[in-house]
Amino acid sequence: MSLRFWLAVGLVDLVTAANIFVSHYTGTVQSLTLKESGGGYTLVSNGSVNVGGQPSWMTYDRDTRTIYNTDETGFGSGILTAVSAAPGGGMSLSGKATGVMLGGVHSTLYGPGYLAVAHYQTSSITTYKLPLSSSLRVQETLTFRMNSPGKIPSRQDAPHPHSVFPDPTGNFLLSPDLGADQIRIYSINKSTGRLTACASYISQPGSGPRHGTFYGDNILYVGNELSNTVHKLSVTYPSGGCLKLGFQQSLTTIANNRTLPSGSKVGEVHTQDNFLYVSNRRDLSFPPNDSIASFSLDEMGNMKFQQITSSGGTYPRTFAINKAGDFIVIGDQTTANVVVAKRDPATGLIGAQVASMRIGSTGRPENDDGLSAVLWDD
Template sequence: MKSYSRRRQDAPHPHQVLADPTGNFLLSPDLGADLIRIYSINKSTGKLTTCTPFSTPGGTGPRHGGFWEKNPNVLFVGNELSNTVSAYTVTYPSGGCLTLNRFQTLTTIANNKTLPSGSKVAEVHTKDNFLYVANRRDLSFNPNDSIATFSLDSAGTMAFQQITSSGGTYPRTFAIAKAGDLVVIGDQTTANVVVVKRNNETGLLGPQVASMRIGSVGQAENDNGLSAVLWDD
């Protein structure tokens, strides 16, 4: 039987599509091909032109990215298979395609330690000078998984701050409220939505304030359970 990593990289697997802050380019982390695919957008026709993709090291498995609102020339990407998060500077050559330069990669637990076997990084999101990453199946709060918090300096360099419980297992998705004071977490396998407090000054996540089961409990490694959560704000 093939390993999880081998199964996930049998073929290209673009896992997300996101526009850059200028609206002139689309990026797609391709978990299966270890690429961040880049396309330029013709705003008149909507047609895409393929740019040179950014190649990540073999077995990285880039899954989910987000631009930093404090410095739009910094992109963060969560890597599912290597259980890391990478920071990239974004440049715009005159008349050319967007290009990336990776300047930092860290694992998503304290002291840059390797995550337990079976762990899988999921979504990444930024708010103010902080970055948050979901850890699935790390069991840091056994039986629950975790959300990692990093502080960011003006260049986007990451420094690990904390991990806190996701309030369930397999946190596939999470979202930060516009006001910044709350974070909602969607735990896929336990099929529960969890809301935790967030300190706008320190960026640290605090106690759980609500939890609700949504539908039937799923099974780890399957696509059942809870898939996505969003704020309506």
Template sequence: MSGRLNPLLFVSALLDIASAANIFVSHYTGTINVLTLTSTSSGGYTLTQNSSLNVGGQPSWMTFDSSSRTIYSSDETGWGSAAITAVTVATNGALKLIGKTNAPLGGVHNALYGDGYIAHAHYQMSQVSTFKLPLTSGQGPLETFTFTMSGKGTNPSRQDAPHPHQALVDPTGNFLLVPDLGADLIRIWSINKASGKLTACPSFTQVGGTGPRHGVFYGKDILYIGNELANTVNAFHVTYPASGCLSLSLTQSLTTLAGNKTAPSGTKVGEVYIKDKYLYATNRRDLSFSPNDSIASFSLDDAGAMTFQQITSSGGTYPRTFAINKAGDLAVIGDQTTANVVIVKRDPATGLLGTQVASMRIGTVGQPENDDGLSAVLWDE
């Protein structure tokens, strides 16, 4: 036969590829990666490496601005110098470094806010910093806030100093909240959107030893905080006065295990995440599916009350981050220590997580309790 393409085979191949989606993955060795998840008409999935870019340092968190297709990455480097980086992503997955500037050490999270600004939480340095965008070499922070404590907290080994762990903008865009794991505080600022300047508001004080790490809003009036040291999720009612500062009132607290059981020693709640009326929390080192860890899920009523639903395997160890696609039918889990990306099915109607459909190791594996391995995952949406 000649080398001509058989049109029937060509059409068959096209039909077999039902859809494809990209996933962003950062690794503590300094890379940002793009993976492509492809589903087929036969119901299977394949996960392949698309591209990779070494941005240096220890990328710990990614925020994706879909309008400009830019990833902003925090750097958890704890010695020498750290940076904030901006990387653009082409629609085919190609990565390009477009901005980088020095930042305080130990950056663990960032968030875009106001009219072109970015806020960073620096765990190691007990600081929150803000920068004007775009990032340029040597620009320096717009503002830097440094926190102190009069003594060690309830958990001295983990609460030796303030440890901001997230920069979270409320749904109105008028306030910045920062869970401080070391000080047992939820720090609050009001935002001047035009200038990017922050004005301090009264903080909310958690019970000693709670260790607030990561938060997420449910609508405008309900906030959930995942607590790394207490291994709980706290629900808060949010009050917005006519003028002045946002305030919080605690309404509920549950552990991240069935029956409100206390987590095993060594467990550390990671990220909390909301999709529709369901809340998810990553359990690191709980070994509920030994040797693997778990993801807990809760249903939410209209008032924001949590009801435990299920606990499922994370498909690896130390799940640091978690995300659900816009369609709501797939979830991606970033297992830090085993350095693997895990894709599981999700029922959009019930919120329940289902079977694992794909998994892929990225870079080198890590060691428990170390800042190594895989750090964060995001859908390209």
């Protein structure tokens, strides 16, 4: 055989394989490869690295191929870790900071080299100047308080920031607060990474905003954990002022608006092309499994319920759509399995599940165990 032939074979292998990162509450981060062979697909493990704590979220810096892991540990001392991900799938622990505030559930990169972390348990947001090392110290701590419990006291006894993310301009940082029913907004000083509070957006009582995703520059969709709804919010930038949000639309994430089992709650929201996707945890729409709901978006960004499909397991805490838009990966927390399904980029419809793989130990409903997060390496 000619050298050209073998180079072509190698090229085919490259374009028919994709890597996926997975974190598990037992303290591991793992790399998987989705491989196509004979018209079928399999998930293959490339190995894992032990980062310690209870890694709840992965933030991926694609430029440096670094995965930052928050720690949801609720006692003792929290940590922040960094994992270097080699293009071929190898992984190694490249940074670790100790003495971090407890209950880190989400993080984001912002500005020129900063990381922000939302701490659900301790009602706080902390920020850090990267790179991450053992000498890393908190740059800024924002701690929140409430005068009285919210509409659902069992979940809204205190402020509970559940995520943090920058706006499309990179000038503002937003944080949905499940406990306080608001979205906190901060302007970013790009020279120092420090945050200045703007007026918060006040959500509907008992909605419990958890996760958000921008659609263009002027629309934000927010998944509400407690009301099982997704809200469409307008985004405006008054001259010389703070980013402002305005309510425009609300839809349930449950097909036919049926009565839900106790403990049902929205997880993540993502947009891809002209479509919006939301994970439903413990809705049991496909007993015993849960679901992913999808919405089509018109030219104004208005939502229309389109489809509900099985998540392939229980408690789909996170999911991600690849850059090409033809696959979705779902991280089912309680059943601790990674599910990959096809997606039609033109229609937005999620199709057949093509691969599933158990990762580590299974979890228990309503507990911080099992599989915690998934993302594509693309």
